[in-house]
Amino acid sequence: xxxxxxxxxRRDRPAxxxxxxxxxxxxxxxxxxxxGLERVTMRRLASELDxxxxxxxxxxxxxxxxxxxxxxxxxxxxxxxxxAVSGEGWRGTLIGLLTDYTRVLLGQPSLARSVLALRPSGPxxxxxxxxxxxxxxxxxxxxxxxxxxxxxxxxxxxxxAAEQGVRSEAVDAQDEQDxxxxxxxxxxxxxxxxxxxxxxxxxxxxxxxxxSWMFDVLITGVSTVAVPAS
Amino acid sequence: xxxxxxxxxRRDRPAxxxxxxxxxxxxxxxxxxxxGLERVTMRRLASELDxxxxxxxxxxxxxxxxxxxxxxxxxxxxxxxxxAVSGEGWRGTLIGLLTDYTRVLLGQPSLARSVLALRPSGPxxxxxxxxxxxxxxxxxxxxxxxxxxxxxxxxxxxxxAAEQGVRSEAVDAQDEQDxxxxxxxxxxxxxxxxxxxxxxxxxxxxxxxxxSWMFDVLITGVSTVAVPAS
DNA sequence: ACCTGAACACCGTTCAAGT
DNA sequence: ACCTGAACACCGTTCAAGT
Numbered sequence: 183x184x185x186x187x188x189x190x191x192r193r194d195r196p197a198x199x200x201x202x203x204x205x206x207x208x209x210x211x212x213x214x215x216x217x218g219l220e221r222v223t224m225r226r227l228a229s230e231l232d233x234x235x236x237x238x239x240x241x242x243x244x245x246x247x248x249x250x251x252x253x254x255x256x257x258x259x260x261x262x263x264x265x266a267v268s269g270e271g272w273r274g275t276l277i278g279l280l281t282d283y284t285r286v287l288l289g290q291p292s293l294a295r296s297v298l299a300l301r302p303s304g305p306x307x308x309x310x311x312x313x314x315x316x317x318x319x320x321x322x323x324x325x326x327x328x329x330x331x332x333x334x335x336x337x338x339x340x341x342x343a344a345e346q347g348v349r350s351e352a353v354d355a356q357d358e359q360d361x362x363x364x365x366x367x368x369x370x371x372x373x374x375x376x377x378x379x380x381x382x383x384x385x386x387x388x389x390x391x392x393x394s395w396m397f398d399v400l401i402t403g404v405s406t407v408a409v410p411a412s
Numbered sequence: 413x414x415x416x417x418x419x420x421x422r423r424d425r426p427a428x429x430x431x432x433x434x435x436x437x438x439x440x441x442x443x444x445x446x447x448g449l450e451r452v453t454m455r456r457l458a459s460e461l462d463x464x465x466x467x468x469x470x471x472x473x474x475x476x477x478x479x480x481x482x483x484x485x486x487x488x489x490x491x492x493x494x495x496a497v498s499g500e501g502w503r504g505t506l507i508g509l510l511t512d513y514t515r516v517l518l519g520q521p522s523l524a525r526s527v528l529a530l531r532p533s534g535p536x537x538x539x540x541x542x543x544x545x546x547x548x549x550x551x552x553x554x555x556x557x558x559x560x561x562x563x564x565x566x567x568x569x570x571x572x573a574a575e576q577g578v579r580s581e582a583v584d585a586q587d588e589q590d591x592x593x594x595x596x597x598x599x600x601x602x603x604x605x606x607x608x609x610x611x612x613x614x615x616x617x618x619x620x621x622x623x624s625w626m627f628d629v630l631i632t633g634v635s636t637v638a639v640p641a642s
Numbered sequence: 643a644c645c646t647g648a649a650c651a652c653c654g655t656t657c658a659a660g661t
Numbered sequence: 662a663c664c665t666g667a668a669c670a671c672c673g674t675t676c677a678a679g680t
Binding site for chain 2: 308384
């Protein structure tokens with residue numbers, strides 16, 4: 183019978199730590215940061231943890247849950263605004279926090295797309311929701327509007343990251359943009375008179391200008407439009 | 413040498429039509445309608461067309477382009493509003509058109525998610541953009557705001573479909589929703605005072621009520637907030 | 643109870659070779 | 662020019678079997 187060689191094989195690798203959900207997620211984040219979410223496969227993650235893919239299913243139910251856990255890990259970096267803010271400052275702070283959230287996801291557009299299909303429920307996400315509600319409250323937005331508004335604001339931020347991020351990263355992003363510009367240009371002035379009129383404005387502004395205008399639009403609407411009586 | 417049996421093998425299947433991009437897209441839509449977008453794989457589509465997967469790359473560059481073509485096919489069903497509408501009617505018509513677009517994608521949430529990573533440029537999408545611009549124009553919205561607003565409105569509609577659709581379809585949608593409700597409930601009242609205050613409102617209303625409120629918010633904001641001077 | 647090897651049932655895309 | 666068989670390089674998830 184072959185003798186137990188555990189000590190020897192242990193010396194081969196630094197120190198295989200015991201598996202844990204937190205450890206697996208941390209390694210997943212590391213792979214994502216270095217190579218992108220596409221490379222974070224169950225097989226790759228498992229091999230990084232010196233095990234087989236089946237072992238991961240002890241800690242996560244499936245790929246979607248892993249993506250949710252990764253998101254929450256990233257949100258830990260978000261600085262929660264000082265709850266003492268109030269008065270005139272709330273709007274700028276709110277836009278700042280939303281922009282920070284968007285920036286986190288802009289770096290990982292495919293995570294953003296994955297998150298859209300999720301109902302994130304990690305602690306850091308919950309804290310983000312709380313912070314957003316607090317800022318809207320500080321701005322005097324009625325609680326019902328604030329509650330529905332947070333959904334809208336976060337959805338918009340996530341969707342923007344999914345959309346813009348992919349564009350700047352994808353190989354054929356420029357092709358696609360070109361195709362769209364061309365399609366709009368080819369649209370005859372008689373067939374599409376409204377596009378003809380807006381031609382100059384459709385692609386104006388920087389991404390940053392558009393994003394902050396959109397947040398402005400959202401916040402203005404949320405604080406203006408009443409929720410239907412329940 | 414084996415004789416040419418082309419006529420015989422032709423009798424085996426009804427009448428294999430010659431391949432074409434339009435034909436391939438039509439079959440892709442059919443598979444999607446019957447079995448969902450997940451089943452629309454290059455391999456499956458090819459076998460439905462009696463060929464190998466490589467042949468499809470003569471007509472589409474990749475999977476993303478196929479999804480774009482499928483979207484445009486679906487948008488053909490959208491009824492363009494009468495350009496004669498104006499005055500008070502524009503807002504209702506606008507919400508109606510956006511709701512129709514959303515409904516098309518709500519039936520296929522994974523297509524919605526795919527579309528978020530795209531810059532659709534098919535003729536039907538271009539016509540939709542034109543119609544939306546026309547309605548905003550009829551409502552007296554300045555052209556610059558309308559141009560940026562269309563992006564926002566379509567992005568929101570697409571994201572909503574991606575989000576809601578998946579929820580109602582996914583196997584563990586209820587699990588996820590439960591997890592979120594529980595996470596919000598577990599959030600201590602001291603740790604998350606704003607969630608505590610909004611607890612009753614966070615999940616109030618039907619999906620339909622929320623969607624139309626959100627469109628209302630968007631349209632109000634778009635017609636109110638000026639675009640930065642270029 | 644916790645873990646995992648091996649298998650199941652697939653993918654998108656490329657490319658050399660055919661017609 | 663147009664088309665395709667076969668291969669390349671992978672996937673997520675399950676489950677029977679080990680410890």
